Structures are given as C-alpha cells and as structure tokens.
Amino acid sequence: MPAEFTMTVTVAPATALQGVVRVPGDKSMSHRYAMLAALAEGVTRISHYAPGNDCQSTLRCLEQLGTVVSRHSALDRGTGATVSTIQIVGRGLRGLQSPQADLDCGNSGSTLRMLAGILAAHPFTSVLTGDHSLRRRPMTRVVTPLRQMGAGLTAADGKPPVTVTGGPLRPVAYRPDTPSAQVKTAVLLAGLQTNGVTTVEEPAATRDHTERALRAFGARVLVDGLSVSINGGQRLTGRTLAVPGDPSSAAFFACAAAALPGSFIEMREVGLNPSRTAIFDVLRRFGADVDVQVDRIDAEEPVGRVRVRHRGLTALELTPADVPGLIDELPVLAALATHGGELRVTGAAELRAKESDRISALVNGLRALGADADELPDGFHVRGSRRLLGGAVDAADDHRLAMAFAVAGLGALEPTVIRGADAVNVSYPGFFDVLASLRP
Ligand code: S3P
Numbered sequence: 001m002p003a004e005f006t007m008t009v010t011v012a013p014a015t016a017l018q019g020v021v022r023v024p025g026d027k028s029m030s031h032r033y034a035m036l037a038a039l040a041e042g043v044t045r046i047s048h049y050a051p052g053n054d055c056q057s058t059l060r061c062l063e064q065l066g067t068v069v070s071r072h073s074a075l076d077r078g079t080g081a082t083v084s085t086i087q088i089v090g091r092g093l094r095g096l097q098s099p100q101a102d103l104d105c106g107n108s109g110s111t112l113r114m115l116a117g118i119l120a121a122h123p124f125t126s127v128l129t130g131d132h133s134l135r136r137r138p139m140t141r142v143v144t145p146l147r148q149m150g151a152g153l154t155a156a157d158g159k160p161p162v163t164v165t166g167g168p169l170r171p172v173a174y175r176p177d178t179p180s181a182q183v184k185t186a187v188l189l190a191g192l193q194t195n196g197v198t199t200v201e202e203p204a205a206t207r208d209h210t211e212r213a214l215r216a217f218g219a220r221v222l223v224d225g226l227s228v229s230i231n232g233g234q235r236l237t238g239r240t241l242a243v244p245g246d247p248s249s250a251a252f253f254a255c256a257a258a259a260l261p262g263s264f265i266e267m268r269e270v271g272l273n274p275s276r277t278a279i280f281d282v283l284r285r286f287g288a289d290v291d292v293q294v295d296r297i298d299a300e301e302p303v304g305r306v307r308v309r310h311r312g313l314t315a316l317e318l319t320p321a322d323v324p325g326l327i328d329e330l331p332v333l334a335a336l337a338t339h340g341g342e343l344r345v346t347g348a349a350e351l352r353a354k355e356s357d358r359i360s361a362l363v364n365g366l367r368a369l370g371a372d373a374d375e376l377p378d379g380f381h382v383r384g385s386r387r388l389l390g391g392a393v394d395a396a397d398d399h400r401l402a403m404a405f406a407v408a409g410l411g412a413l414e415p416t417v418i419r420g421a422d423a424v425n426v427s428y429p430g431f432f433d434v435l436a437s438l439r440p
Contacts, residue, residue: 004107004131004397009421009432011409013390016262016310017438022081023250024048025243026271027427029301030055031110032185032213033241035118038067039192040090040217042238048269049086049243052399052427057106057130059086061115065126066097090238094193098124102161105130107355107399107426110182112160113142117186120151121193122166129161133355133397142186145174149190149198171196171232178350179324181206184228192219194232201227204324207275212300216241244271244303248328249428251279252403255332256435257308258288259339259411264309265438272302278325280306282333286341287313313341313384320347320378327351331362331400335408337382338371345379354398355426361396365405368393369416390414399426406435 030050035058037044049055059069068089076083091097096118103126105111112128116139119126129135140158147153149172152165171194176183184200188210191198204226211221211228217236222229250267257265272294284290289309294302313336318326323345326333330345337343351358363375366382370389373382390412395402402423409416424431 003420004133005395005420005423007420007422009418011406011416011418013412013415014260014410014439016260016440017256018264018440019438020266020268021253021434021438022268023245023253023270024052024428025050026246027052027054027248028110028181028207029209029213029243029271031058031114032209033243034058034062034086034088035114035189036213036217036236037088037090037238038062038065038096039093039118040236040238041092042090044088044090044238045085045240046088047083047085047242049084050246050427051084051429053106053425054108054111054427057104057108058111061103061105061111062088064099064101064103067091090236093235094121096122099126102127102129105134107131107133109134109137112162113139113182114185114189116142116146116153116162116164117189119164120146120149120153120166120190121169125163125165127161127163135160138353141176141178141180141183145172145183145187146190148172148174149194151190169194171198173199173201175201176203179204179206181210185210188214188228188230191230191232192234197229197231199227199229204321205275206324207273209273212273216299241299244298244301245269246427247271247276247279250306251329251332252407252431254280254283254290254306254308255336256407256410258283258286258310258313259336259407261310264307267306269303270306272304275325278322279329282316282318282322282326283308286316286336287311313337313339315342318343318345323348323350328400331358331404332407334362334366334373334380334382335404338366338384338388338408339411341384342382344381346376347378349378356396356398356401358398358401361398361401362404365393365396365401366408369405369408369412371408388412390416392417392419395420395423397423399423399428403428403431406432
C-alpha cells in the first residue's frame with residue numbers, strides 16, 4: 001500500500017520547553033457544527049473552525065450534498081495566528097441534495113460515520129469512501145443501527161465504501177456494544193429525522209459534543225445517565241459559534257511540558273468539556289503539575305486555560321474504565337512514559353481500529369527509537385527507565401502517532417527522524433513549527 005504521507009521531519013532533543021500556545025479549533029466540535037449547520041434553517045458562522053484535512057473533508061462532502069459553504073481567513077492580531085471562519089447556509093432537515101460523485105471522507109472516520117446517520121434519512125443513494133486508512137476501518141457499528149431504523153446500507157466486509165440508500169426512518173432504542181461518540185452521533189442525527197423518540201444507551205460515557213451542539217442549535221435533548229434521547233422533527237436554527245481549541249491537540253504540549261525538566265507551557269482558549277479533560281487529570285496522576293481553569297461557557301461548552309509544569313513522572317496503570325475518556329490521548333501518554341515514567345494500559349483494543357493499528361504501530365515506533373515497550377492484545381506497557389536513542393520512525397499515516405513520536409523524541413540522545421510527518425495535517429497543520437517555537 002503506498003504511504004499517504006511522505007514528508008520527513010527531524011525533531012532534535014530538547015532540554016526544556018516554555019511558552020504559550022493556542023491550539024487549533026476542536027476537530028470533534030467542528031465536524032458537528034458544520035453538519036448541524038447544514039441541517040439547520042438559516043445561516044451559521046463558525047470561527048476557529050478546525051484547519052486540518054479531516055474537517056475540510058466534512059465541508060467538501062457537505063458541498064457535494066448541495067450545501068453552500070464559504071471560507072474566510074483573517075489574521076488574529078493578538079496571537080498572529082490565522083483564524084478560519086466558515087459560513088454555512090442551512091438546507092433544513094432532510095434538505096440535502098443527491099451528490100454527483102462518491103463522497104470522499106479522506107482520513108476522517110468521524111465524517112463518514114456521522115454523515116451516514118444524516119444521509120440515512122435522505123431519499124437518494126450516496127457512497128461514502130476515503131483514503132486507504134479509512135477503508136480498513138470498521139463501519140458495521142453504524143451500518144447495524146441505521147439499518148434497524150429502516151435505511152439501506154451496505155459495506156463489503158463492514159468497511160468503506162459504505163453505500164447509503166436513505167428514506168423515511170423509524171425511531172430506535174439502540175445500545176451499542178462499543179462506546180463510540182461517532183456511533184451515538186450517527187444514531188441521534190438519524191433520530192432527529194424521524195417522527196418519534198430515538199434513544200442511545202451507551203456502555204460507557206463518551207464525548208457529549210453532539211448533545212451540547214444540538215442544544216446550541218435549538219433542539220431539546222434528554223440525558224439520563226448513559227442514555228440520550230432526541231425527539232425527531234425538531235428544527236435547528238443557524239447561529240454564530242466559536243470553536244475552542246482542541247484538548248486532544250493541547251495534550252501533545254501538555255505531555256511535552258510534563259516530560260522535560262524546567263518546562264512550563266500554558267495553553268489558552270482550550271475546550272474543557274468534562275468528557276474530554278481526563279487527559280489533564282491523568283497527567284496529574286502521572287506526576288505533572290497541572291492547573292486547569294475554566295474561563296467561560298460558550299454554546300454549552302466550557303473554555304479555558306491549561307498550565308502544565310514538569311515535576312517528574314511515576315508509574316501509572318490505566319484500566320479499561322479509563323480508556324473511553326482518553327482514547328485519543330493514549331499514544332502521547334505512551335510517548336510521555338519514555339521520559340522516565342512507566343505506563344501500562346489495558347482495555348484499549350479499540351486503538352487497533354483507529355487511523356492506524358495504534359497499538360502495534362505505536363509500540364513498534366517507540367521501540368525503533370530505543371524504548372522498552374511491549375504490545376498487549378488490548379493495550380501496551382512502556383517502561384521509561386532508559387533514555388531513548390533517537391533514530392528513524394514511521395508515523396504509519398497516523399497524525400497522532402506523528403505527534404506522539406515527536407514528544408518521545410524530545411528526550412532522546414540523538415535526533416528523531418519522523419517519516420510521514422505530514423500526517424499532522426489531518427488535525428494540526430503547523431504542529432512542528434509550534435513545537436519548535438517553544439524551545440529556548
Ligand atoms: C470522535 C470520537 C472518537 C475519537 C475520534 C473522534 C468524535 O472515536 O477517537 O477521534 O468526534 O466523536 P469513536 O467514536 O470511534 O470512539
């Protein structure tokens with residue numbers, strides 16, 4: 001299989017990192033805001049829309065479905081960063097148009113799974129596909145509930161391309177086997193387009209951006225413990241929104257600060273939704289000095305700052321109950337463990353179904369840099385008692401692995417050469433420049 005990403009970046013060892021960072025807009029929220037905006041009535045303006053390829057894939061798919069999207073970039077004088085604002089003219093519930101070609105979701109599982117929920121209610125056939133990484137990811141988890149609701153979905157071997165033939169849907173009470181915010185969202189968005197009450201009861205809590213975003217667009221959503229219900233037919237209203245910084249991107253700097261003696265990094269305007277902040281609690285358990293402060297609530301979402309200071313690392317064990325809240329941060333926690341800590345994770349077999357097999361590619365990559373790391377069937381064990389050597393490592397076409405290997409490499413004896421480092425463009429274009437700017 002040809003590599004999707006081909007650029008190489010070299011990360012030199014670092015002593016300490018210091019500075020203030022504003023990470024890009026949250027990827028999960030950007031997808032949801034764009035999709036709800038397309039289903040809403042009226043115009044929605046979204047500032048700090050996530051700049052990575054994944055959220056651009058969502059916009060392109062929505063355009064292919066007849067949605068008018070305009071993009072505007074301006075320089076923020078305060079931070080010197082480019083702020084991307086998106087304007088979407090809503091088409092109303094079930095108002096999307098039949099696409100002329102397959103919908104290319106690129107590398108983005110969120111785009112494919114959540115759009116499947118929306119398209120399930122539309123009276124036409126569409127094909128959702130993506131790059132070679134996305135085409136190996138499991139889709140039965142959305143195909144099954146959407147079929148139960150009455151849509152026609154097919155996916156050979158349960159993998160993309162997924163063909164969706166939509167139409168009138170029945171409401172459903174659905175209990176997914178695996179905790180997944182994408183599946184919950186797909187079912188709720190399909191449920192919004194029925195004439196009754198749809199309920200999803202999760203096996204464990206997952207990020208709740210969809211529930212909050214639906215409310216921000218004017219819908220009523222009932223949450224009772226692990227069960228979420230929505231009444232079909234509620235109309236959404238377009239609005240103005242600002243996306244806070246992505247805590248999963250902030251996690252790389254938080255871990256870098258926790259890794260290197262003398263480091264102190266402050267991240268501002270970070271999304272602090274409690275379903276995403278487990279990383280900061282776990283960093284504290286791992287030994288770091290972490291201060292989290294909520295500054296305001298914006299469109300139902302807490303936003304604030306995170307300060308992380310190095311204070312040494314201990315041994316940490318993460319159990320299956322910890323995993324759903326940390327699923328995207330496990331690779332960088334493994335990288336952090338190489339800086340003199342120890343980390344054992346179990347109950348995370350789901351990592352094998354991400355942009356890469358994030359257990360084997362992570363452990364192989366850390367080992368290539370000299371780490372003492374083992375793969376477990378459902379997790380990994382990293383012992384950071386010896387310093388990494390550095391060397392060459394393959395990002396395995398996975399944005400989070402490219403950034404995790406950079407954090408690991410900061411503590412190595414020799415430079416770390418990351419192949420396929422441009423995978424960071426999936427969620428964080430400019431990551432390596434920001435990392436370099438924190439060096440003294
Ligand atoms: C996401 C949910 C998680 C996460 C992914 C984004 C979302 O995936 O890993 O990066 O935005 O809902 P799953 O739903 O597959 O757990």
